[in-house]
Amino acid sequence: MNNALINLNALLTEADAQPTKDSLTDLVTPPVDVLLHELQIHQIELEMQNEALRQSHLDLEASRARYLNLYEFAPVAYLTLTHEGLIHEINLTGAALLGIERRELIDRHFSAIVAPKDADRWYLLFKKLMRHEEEKHTVELLLRRSNNADFHAQLNCQRVTTDLNALAMHISLTDITKYKHAEEALRKSQRDLNHAQAVAHIGSWRIDLSNNKLEWSDETFRIFGIAKGVPLTYPLFLDCIHPADRQLVDAAWKYALVGKPYDIEHRIIVDQKIKWVREQAEIECDDDGSLLSGFGTTEDITEIKSSQEALQHERAFLRQVIDAVPNVIFVKDREGRFLLGNQALAQCYGTSTEGLIGLTEESLNANVDEVTRFYQNDLLVINSCMPQFIPDEKVTHADGSVHWYNSVKIPLIDNNKCNKVLGVATDITDSKRTAEALRLANQRKDEFLAMLAHELRNPLAPIRNTVQLLNRQKITDPTLAKACHVIDHQVTHMVRLLDDLLDVARYIQGKIRLQVEHLELTDIINNAVETSYPLIESRGQALIINQTATPQWIQGDRVRLAQVLSNLLNNAAKYTNEGGKITLSVTQEGSDVVIDIRDTGVGIAPEILPQIFDLFIQADHSLAHSQGGLGIGLTLVRQLVEKHGGTVTAASAGIGHGSTFSVRLPAVSKASSVVAVEITESVLLTPKYRILVVDDYNDAAESLMMVLEAEGHQVEIANFGIKAIEQAPVFHPQVVLLDIGLPDLNGYEVAKKLRTLPETQNALLIALTGYGQPADIELAQSAGFNHYLLKPVDFERLFALLASSPEEHSDKN
Template identity: 25%
Template sequence: MESLGRSSTSRCECEYASLAVESTAGTDAYEQDFSMAQLANNLHNGNSSSVADETGTLFHSAGGSIQACDRVAEQLLGYSTQQLVEMTIADFMGRMICPNGSAIAPDDFPAIVALQSGQPCRNVLGFQKPTGERVWICFNATPLFQSNASTPDAVVTTFSPVANAASLLPITDRPVIDRSEQRFRQLADSLPHIVFAARPDGSITYVNRFAQEYTGLGDELLNQGWAECIYPDDRDRALATWMQAVHSGEAYEMECRFRKADGTYRWLLSRGLPVRDGDGQIVEWVGGCVDIDDRKQAEQALQASEERYRAFVQQSSEGIWCFEVAPISIDYPEDEQIQHFYQHGYLFECNQVMAQMYGVCAPEDLIGVRLADLLVPSDPRNLEYLRAFIRSNYRLVDAESYELDQQGNPKIFVNNLIGIIEDGKLVRAWGSQRDITDRKQAEAALQQSEERYRYLVETIPQLVWTANANGVLIDINQRWSDFTGLTLAQAQTEGWEAIVHPDDIATLNHKWEVAQQEGYYRAEGRIRRADGAYCWHLHEAIPLREQGEVVKWFGTATDIEAQKQLEQQRQALLEREQAAREQAETANRIKDEFLAVLSHELRSPLNPILGWSKLLQQGKLDATKTANALAAIERNAQLQSQLISDLLDISRILRGKLNLEAMPVDLGAVILAALETVHLAIEAKSVQIQTTLPPTVVTVNGDAGRLQQIVWNLLSNAVKFTPSGGQITVELQQLDYFAQIRVIDTGKGISPHFLPHVFEYFRQEDSSTTRKFGGLGLGLAIARQIVEMHGGQISAENRGEGQGAIFTVQLPLAPASSRSPSSASTSTATDDLTGIRILVVDDETDSREFVAFALEQAGAIVTAAASGAEALHQIDRSPLDLIVSDVGMPDMNGYVLLQQVRESKLAKQVPAIAVTAYAGEFDRQQAIAAGFQKHISKPVDPEVLIEVVRSLIQ
């Protein structure tokens, strides 16, 4: 059995122990705290981190009994944990034998030896398993200590099977194992460093387990193989140092870089000692190598840091200094410390820049100068500077000091400093400083300039601003803020576009881009006032440059709102004048065109009327020609009458005097009546009429006469533009809530450019002297107005060039409760006025004789009067049944005549009819108000006159 604690060590062991202690300096001690309960628990649960696949572990208490074991121990020994724990140490040892077959003594069991000696112990013993099988096991016992304990409190025994006991016996003729060598190797393998042994000639004979793991090599390290692991640049030096030690027989120490298993090189500290026999002869070398790479890197970093520091101090653009001070407690009052600084503080170190700041050539000329000779004690700002240094725990950043250079010139420095405290006392201060004297003087001058500038910008009437090179606001005057209602922060956040009128942003942006090239900004634009209103301003700005580069823009905004309003008023006045002139010119042109057309349209019917009248007076026409002549005269007279009616209707519409007599109206009857009116024109052009009417009555609320006028206008228009042999379709439909009339023709159609104007007054697609179709261009305009007065709408669409047009009228249906339609009359009056006594009053002979003749033809007894006075005379002479009177007469008009008639006894109740050329709605209402029962406009249709007379008499 081998026990390092019980056997006396050889000289080699002592030498190596000394080397190992030196090599492990700074590492953890071998002894360490441990938890028995935790260790026992780990072993019991198989969690021991020290157990290999074929290595069992036993945990012994201070008395030697087994407290725990792992699963491998159970397998190797054949007993369960419970059985092993219940065994006494004597029972456990009773199952063992020594390699020579004898029973073991307590000194043979490694755990007992380790507990007694406090040293690790190893031995090979035989153990008898419960099955009777004997196994040979190598036991290794390691004592465990609590902190600061001198005796072990427990032992951990690791063990593994060996092939047989003979494998552990010494070489031939060596009956006992070389325990010294075993102890040496056991100690060497336990260290976390490289350990080696060599012959006297320097050939390596042994390396420990750590060396093999560190390099990843085994026997390759023996003899001179270790040299291959040394960094090439260090190899020759390392070999020379080793061989010099071998030749001199003296211990050595060297540093070199050594290759690890991963191929990296690390610095090692290698030490070697010679082992001598009793005669002083070297019998062996032992040594070790400790990894010092981290230390070397730290030393190199420190060296580099020192070099950088020196380079920084010498090359820095700032003054670097160190003031030494006689140590003073930091607990002293501030004023005492400050007084001490001034009396016992002096410059200990500085760089060249620092020396130049104080007007000397070299740092040596400044070192040793007292603080009081540099930092002016009488300046209260310096007292505050030192107080701030103390109050900030002796650390100060960007603090200003007011000093004197060696020529007595005032200087201003900005300092960064830190005090060094040792044992509660301030001993020195390190710091840096920059000379800001020129900057401070410039700032003072700038401040004066800024004050003058601020006074200027706050007194001028403009809005003043400054912006950086990119146009971002950096300053505004109070007038700018008051006008916009924004602070500088708000303006910077929202941007200048927030106050510019949206319509002006593009212009101002473009002007700004131009200004970047031209170096001057000028633009007009509206900016928003605080109350939300926009006002015109003239914006001007110039760039401020430094070294040729624009650094900011200085600009103003001048209020030009009043000027702009005058310009706008002038412009508006000019535009109104131009528009009025254009309107007048257009109106004059339209008027001229209208008058030309009107003259043409009025004169054209007069030509056949006058011509045929002359021929009839000559009496040379036969019966056929006479009938043709009379038909032509009637046709053209009706045409003139319709022209006059259209003009009067337009006049009423434009003055808002066109009234409707609304009642339920059957639209089918209205269409038939309108067709009856134009049937002669239709027949004359051989145009086919196709009428589509619903089987039920379609009723609307409206004026039957005006509705018939709408249809008649559309039909007349269709007949006019439809060529001979063409077709006109009239449709009536009752839709959901309205009635729809469509007039479709196969004429020339409506050109696209004229279609939007087809319902405008006095508009004709062709108003030239070469036009094919006559008319004043009023019919469709009148139709549109009447339709809209009925709450409906009218539209036109083109079917295509030469394919005709479609006119659509939509009218709201009458409520179901009021649908009792009255039809448009298509019947003619009968000539049954026999015996009716009628007085006809008119100052125009032709008109008076025409009316009298028409009434006489119907059987009436007619008395004619040429004036109002004559009419009153006739009334007094004979009784009357009816009065038919003109209104516009000289001396006494029709209104005055009727007033006097109503005052007489004989004709007070006699009905009266006003027959006049005053055909307006107002004229009709005025006639009714004056006492007339009916109003008939000239020219008078005999049939209409007779029908009206009959209605009054009946």
């Protein structure tokens, strides 16, 4: 084609030299056609070449697209790093794995996606590759995603050189987190298995019978005392066995190889010490029955063996113990046969402990009733699966003597079934005799206390009667009036002390009777201070009383509450040095009245404080015991306060810092007390009666007569029971005040007789006595008494009874 163009140019030059049209046309026409034709041919060839080039380019682009697609979406992340560690390229898989847009990753330092834990490892690896110390390296690193979640990755790193001779690094990155987790789970499972075996002291092992090679678990190595990793063989195993057991173990293993069970206990020697192990194994064979391997376990049973030996010694020891125990001990089955019995039972029935086994009570005890009762009780315990306590059980011994036992029978349950009973019986024969003697002594004591109280009440009666008579005289001398008040108050206090003397058991059991009324707290405090002030004054102590301006009203027993405060004041005085200070403060806290009694005394030790209100507890534990007392005062305080619905607490900073006792009682409104006053006033409007006083204690009878006559009643006295019966038809008494302890007939007999007389069958009979036991009150009710009053008489109550209408007493006649 080029040659054609040259020829065409030459012809055109010649034509310019000869401008004749015809001659030029004649000269160039044939060559131009030829040239044009050649040009067309060459143009076609060029177009074909261009098409081939275009098609080749399209194929190249398609191939490149397929490569890029494989690169971008390959299951492995691909990265290229610069020599500075910057990310130059990363495929879409890598960006998705990291959770970061690809454009954000480009030119970011690769170390930014390495978890801090592995940052140093990556730095050293990168430097090593860049310094030509290695060309390629595979490493596992902990990488961090965009959400700060770490994952395990395996990196295949290779150093490369770019076209510009610059160093770079190609990395293929695979997420191996799930493999790591599976690997860790496998390791944990193996650790758990090792721990389980260590806890159970059971190791496992496998033997390859084709080459006689052993494999042991960690626990098996520990049991045998062999370091882990030592090559194991069956002869090595035999060397560990105690020489005396070696032949036995080898024979058992050989029997196992021919199908016998392998379950054997034997000794091994570890660090010159003997251990006991139990080995079990199963032999594995192929389909043809050829031996392949054996799998087994080794259990360290040294402690079990020691326990078994100890158990044997313990059984012998327990046999000695139950035989030495004086109580009867036995075990029977459902048929009543003895399965176990101790020496005490054997002696009871005149046989030996071995001779008891298998026999029943019927074979040993001739008393049919006893045997029947014993067997019925045994079946009751076995069938109900409930223990039973059987008091005062009579048992006839082999020598014919009768003994008494307290028995406890307990069901013995095995696999949720009960077919045996355990019995423990204590011989209480001597105790019963002692208890009977104590009962008689206690009865005599009660009789003595009742008599003592009666004799002490009798002299108090005329004192109370005389004081009442003096009070009726409207004494104007303040000193005399105060003296009468003190005498009356102290008589009341002594009466309550007598009640305490008779009812100590009542306090211990919390059975305290209260005479409840509405009270102004000041009266209670004054009564308590009056009782305790002589002691406080004798010790030169200062008593300070702080009360609220507003009167505080409470509901309770006047004497008992005064007893509470006087006990606390006496306690403070006893434990405060002479010249000390005692403060009684009254405050209102919500709906409660709080009474605090503080002292500057010896205080209470911290170890005593929690038990200060317990019975017989005293702060003074010295041998001198200088403060005296029985240690019941604070116990009574707590019981009385709690009986009133209140609380009492004690506080002290310790020895030498004094103490504070706080009584908290429910407050009531003042209005509720008005009713009580009105009732009391109405009671004083007493009708006038003919009253017969029957009492052999002349001072008491005569002083009571003077009081009643001062009230306008007509009174006669009878010193004997028979005299009272004789006077009744003549005097026609409407009221009879009758003593119980008369020298001829007792008051109960007199009352019964008076109820049969027409003149006194409807009279108001009031027992007036020094006997105050519950049994005495019951006897009085059955004898026909309407009411029961203790000496010295409570005149307010007596006048209230006299003021009540006859109909109120008619149901008690």
